[in-house]
Structures are given as C-alpha cells and as structure tokens.
Amino acid sequence: MEHHIKKKYSNGTLTITWEPEKCIHSAICRKGLPDVFKPAEKPWIQLGDVNSEVIVEQVKKCPSGALGYYYNE
Numbered sequence: 387m388e389h390h391i392k393k394k395y396s397n398g399t400l401t402i403t404w405e406p407e408k409c410i411h412s413a414i415c416r417k418g419l420p421d422v423f424k425p426a427e428k429p430w431i432q433l434g435d436v437n438s439e440v441i442v443e444q445v446k447k448c449p450s451g452a453l454g455y456y457y458n459e
C-alpha cells in the first residue's frame with residue numbers, strides 16, 4: 387500500500403513542499419516559473435537563487451494544492 391508522500395525542496399530560507407498524489411500536472415508551475423519547476427530534471431523543483439517571494443507567488447497558483455511552502459526558522 388502506498389503511503390502519503392510529501393517531498394521537500396529548500397533554499398535554506400524557504401521550503402517548498404510537493405505532494406505528488408495531488409498534482410494534476412497542469413504545468414502551471416512550469417510555465418509560470420521555468421527556472422524553478424523543471425519536470426525533466428531531478429530534482430524537478432530547484433529553488434536556486436530565485437527570489438523566495440517570487441517562488442511563493444507561483445506556489446500559490448497551483449490549482450490542486452499539491453504545492454505548499456513554509457519559511458524555515
């Protein structure tokens with residue numbers, strides 16, 4: 387039986403979470419911010435040196451709720 391998966395991707399300040407079973411592959415994230423969301427690469431989310439607030443704005447546009455975020459301590 388498959389258990390719930392929540393993957394995490396961090397740049398030190400910000401952590402992006404992704405729940406694959408919720409993702410409907412709308413590609414909204416990839417089209418909106420291709421420097422961060424790279425489905426052809428591993429890991430497919432790479433925060434790099436992209437501004438955290440820009441990433442958060444894109445995360446909020448995820449239609450399925452698969453993407454989430456929190457700021458690290």
Ligand code: SF4
Pocket residue numbers: 408409410411412413414415416447448449450451452453
């Ligand atoms: S925007 Fe959300 S639902 Fe669409 S591909 Fe990205 S993570 Fe998946």
